[in-house]
Amino acid sequence: MRMWDHKVPGIPDDLFIKSDRIPGPTKEEIRVLTISKTRLHKGSYVIDIGCGIGSLTVEAALQVAPMGKVFSIDKEKESIRLTKENAKRFGVEDIVTCVYGKAPEAMYDLPIVDSIIIGGGLSQDVIKTSAKKLKVNGCIVINSILLETSYTAIVELKKLNFKELEVIQAFIAKGREVGRKTMMIARNPITIISAKKS
Amino acid sequence: MRMWDHKVPGIPDDLFIKSDRIPGPTKEEIRVLTISKTRLHKGSYVIDIGCGIGSLTVEAALQVAPMGKVFSIDKEKESIRLTKENAKRFGVEDIVTCVYGKAPEAMYDLPIVDSIIIGGGLSQDVIKTSAKKLKVNGCIVINSILLETSYTAIVELKKLNFKELEVIQAFIAKGREVGRKTMMIARNPITIISAKKS
Amino acid sequence: MRMWDHKVPGIPDDLFIKSDRIPGPTKEEIRVLTISKTRLHKGSYVIDIGCGIGSLTVEAALQVAPMGKVFSIDKEKESIRLTKENAKRFGVEDIVTCVYGKAPEAMYDLPIVDSIIIGGGLSQDVIKTSAKKLKVNGCIVINSILLETSYTAIVELKKLNFKELEVIQAFIAKGREVGRKTMMIARNPITIISAKKS
Amino acid sequence: MRMWDHKVPGIPDDLFIKSDRIPGPTKEEIRVLTISKTRLHKGSYVIDIGCGIGSLTVEAALQVAPMGKVFSIDKEKESIRLTKENAKRFGVEDIVTCVYGKAPEAMYDLPIVDSIIIGGGLSQDVIKTSAKKLKVNGCIVINSILLETSYTAIVELKKLNFKELEVIQAFIAKGREVGRKTMMIARNPITIISAKKS
Numbered sequence A, B, C, D: 001m002r003m004w005d006h007k008v009p010g011i012p013d014d015l016f017i018k019s020d021r022i023p024g025p026t027k028e029e030i031r032v033l034t035i036s037k038t039r040l041h042k043g044s045y046v047i048d049i050g051c052g053i054g055s056l057t058v059e060a061a062l063q064v065a066p067m068g069k070v071f072s073i074d075k076e077k078e079s080i081r082l083t084k085e086n087a088k089r090f091g092v093e094d095i096v097t098c099v100y101g102k103a104p105e106a107m108y109d110l111p112i113v114d115s116i117i118i119g120g121g122l123s124q125d126v127i128k129t130s131a132k133k134l135k136v137n138g139c140i141v142i143n144s145i146l147l148e149t150s151y152t153a154i155v156e157l158k159k160l161n162f163k164e165l166e167v168i169q170a171f172i173a174k175g176r177e178v179g180r181k182t183m184m185i186a187r188n189p190i191t192i193i194s195a196k197k198s
Helices: A028-038 A055-064 A077-089 A124-133 A147-159 B028-038 B055-064 B077-089 B124-133 B147-159 C028-038 C055-064 C077-089 C124-133 C147-159 D028-038 D055-064 D077-089 D124-133 D147-159
Strands: A045-049 A069-074 A096-100 A113-118 A134-144 A163-178 A181-186 A190-196 B045-049 B069-074 B096-100 B113-118 B134-144 B163-178 B181-186 B190-196 C045-049 C069-074 C096-100 C113-118 C134-144 C163-178 C181-186 C190-196 D045-049 D069-074 D096-100 D113-118 D134-144 D163-178 D181-186 D190-196
Touching (some): A028 A055, A028 A113, A028 A134, A028 A163, A045 A124, A055 A069, A055 A077, A055 A096, A055 A113, A113 A124, A124 A134, A124 A147, A134 A147, A147 A163, A147 A190, A147 C181, A147 D147, A163 B181, A163 C163, A181 B163, B028 B055, B028 B113, B028 B134, B028 B163, B028 B190, B045 B055, B045 B124, B055 B069, B055 B077, B055 B113, B069 B077, B077 B096, B124 B134, B124 B147, B134 B147, B147 C147, B147 D181, B163 D163, B181 D147, C028 C113, C028 C134, C028 C190, C045 C055, C045 C124, C055 C077, C055 C096, C055 C113, C069 C077, C124 C134, C124 C147, C134 C147, C147 C163, C163 D181, D028 D113, D028 D134, D028 D190, D045 D055, D045 D124, D055 D077, D055 D096, D055 D113, D069 D077, D113 D124, D134 D147, D147 D163, D147 D190
Parallel strands (some): A045 A069, A113 A134, B045 B069, B045 B113, B069 B096, B113 B134, C045 C069, C045 C113, C113 C134, D045 D069, D045 D113, D069 D096, D113 D134
Antiparallel strands (some): A163 A181, A163 A190, B134 B190, B163 B181, B163 B190, C134 C190, C163 C181, C163 C190, D134 D190, D163 D181, D163 D190
């Protein structure tokens, strides 16, 4: 039985298998905004760097199925295990290939792809290698929670001549019912940086 | 020629046909979050109340095509004209049916649907009629920019026994390049209220 | 020895005496914005309703000292104890009078004041009694973390003919150093509602 | 006649004399947060770099009066003129000394001060010179609307061994009455970076 059969991204956070040792999932609303910037098609190939528990991997896989592929990289064995479990849970285990290792090295043997998502482990080298692994007009989408990382990403993408650079800061608060009233609980602000390869 | 052939929601704002007399489009990121909460499928039927220039209509139509339907209501003739033009521009004119009139009256003759989006013209009566026009488990998604409207929507949805009520406030800022640097420009905060019919 | 001798509001959060049983302090930045809206003078009289650990009480007392007064109300004994301790810690114990009890009843015997701060325990009755306890042109400042409470406050202040009504939503994130980089940690959004008695 | 006689910072935006050619004032809530981080006393000496129409200058001057000093630097003649006019309007013309010129050069002849506010014209050189012009434990407070500038400021302050570095992002929205309801209008997010000289 499939847990989720909607076409639009936005799987509720609590449907994912979690672990105390790995942060995640990427919160629903941030996942939705991130996936939107990947501009995926049916059949697209995607690399998800720093896949964590696999929440972006699953959302991307649901978009590119049944012919596309998602290559999910993480340097934590536990993340690889959880990503595989979540892929199975959402019926996309045939779409997802997990790669245990550190980017950029773990990207070297992967094919050229349509989109690259960087949720963790960002560095100049990862962006440089991403530029090599992307098709022309392919999308790179970076989720950054560190001010310095946002800066590095913007500078590096400009240096590599990426086009249509977009920087978005999302402050999202979600209501929690407290005594029949609605208390707004903030999520940490996130910067979503996206661009296309020239 | 189709202007946009991506599967995930998130059409760039400047691809829509606009008018000085009608506000809109709903900004890209808000559209993406709103469409996400509609939980659409291929084949879903949708009502879009207060469709404005038709940006949410088009995004919904792209998700439900080729068998679904979007009924787009607005009390401004100019909105109806723009919604039709934008539907044509994005190749979904066969999916979209425009209804010129004021909700809730303009909803009376519409069929039962899977999701209702309320982008404008919210009132208690519109929510009451929406409850009648939704399938069980159907989603209502309300975009509110007025504090009092958010309150009314929450109170009314609780009274009508809607379930899985979610309230999200999204503060989004988007970078604009100023002298080779990135100035973050805020968009007005929006409250997205969603729930399912019991 | 005085712990803090600056003239401008904004005592760092960790200088207050805290307790596991009482939430608080009101975060530094929210305190600063709230105190700003009270438009205090040296010599002003203030009521602080729902004083919690006394952080707004202390900031207000530092502004109105040495001739002003702050009356701090809370229905929790522990809050009264902490407010007294914090008043002593910041050298304003002679300015602060603690009132143990529930508003509005606990306000009945207090004098007419220049400003009223409502940090907790807001209700229509508290606003009505506040209107009676304020001088003409006196300021009411309400901190609300509940959507419904913000609505009630706005409606009630309009009904009571308050003037210069202002509604502010503040989303504040504060950097935390993580591996020599800056991670932005969100605080829950707060609505600050202020107005003057006609 | 004095226009404003409150002790706490937070002069309403529309009380300042403005000009089409110079942006400003710094919005009330941002001014309040900024002044708070300067930790001013009566008698403090302050430098305000990029003073614009003088709104931070006036707020600082009201805090340090009657014995303190504010040195206000701007490279636009029109800014110097407006700052002088606003200082007169708020009765602090004897506290404020305007310096027409570009920082850091325009700072060379100024005395050592307690606090430096950088509202515009930030550069590495301005921060370096600021470090020389500050007393030990003196505060530097930077308002940044550019992502790259925030980064530069943080890196430079760390390099110069500043302590108690704080980074705050403030997203503020203010209600505007629309048809007897409250529409929240966003202000652009601002990053406030503060630190003390070691």
